[in-house]
Amino acid sequence: MSATDLHDDSEDVEFTPAERASAAKKSTWVSVIVNVLLSSTQISVGVFAKSQALIADGVHSLSDLISDFVVLFASHHSQKDADQDHPYGHQRFETAASMVLGGLLLAVAFGMLWSAFEKLKDPHTIDSVHSVALWVAALALVAKETLFRYMLRIAKAVKSSMLVANAWHARSDAASSLVVAVGIIGNLLGYPILDPIAALIVGLMVGKMGWEFGSDAFHDLMDRSANDIEVQAITDTLLKTPGVLGVHDVRTRKMGDMILVDAHIEVDAFLTVETGHDIGLAARHAVMQRHRVLNLLTHIDPVPSRTDPKATATKTLTST
16 A cells, blocks of 8 residues: 555545644554553563564664654644745645655664674574563564554544555554564574564565655655546546536646646636636635645636537638
């Protein structure tokens, strides 16, 4: 699932920016509490039980704390009103936060891979793991999977790509805890090398997730358009506006979790300028009411009316 995949057929409720910020703050603080408890337990027990995989998983949980505070920071600043330097608002704070999360995951992955390779270079230095490490790994797996499901439900409800990224970060933790548990079981069964191998796999998983989040955020910062489904839905809303005869050249770009839209609207060429302007305003209002659109810039194109006698006469003369 992409970090920006927010479509949920079961959820049509629209949330205000204040409600979205409140939901982000609540879910993120839950994540903070869980990760404080998990990281401290995993690292301390990992050192005691001599499990490199459990220590790596604990460091991963610790990195989540930094991620959570990045999310809180971005959620706060993205709600600021537009100003002279930021006429479209500060919604891209969320996109920047997702990019930071991706970079953080890549850095954590590099550290895990380096440590695992160092152990694998000299297998004789790998210690046998104490059984308590397995119990902690199992506890972490349950806690992280539960946290993921809670955070993803909130993220999809408020349609926040930043919260989706943070939720999937928690899911990557759950997957890594599963791998760690398998590695610890192998070590306990007499295959010590499986513990650093588990740490290596965790590093690769974290790196892949970091690359995907960072890449998505980078493309959004490069003014990537909204997906085809959203663009078509916006076009349909424009076409349903009374007085709109056609729509073309609909262009979109992401602004955080909102969308900026430019569109050419065709209206009857024999209408007054004021009437054409009013149709454009009605179309803009309809789109901003029904879609996650921050602003819609319309260009009014006059076209011959199919019912206007002058247009019919002109068409007849042209054809003859």
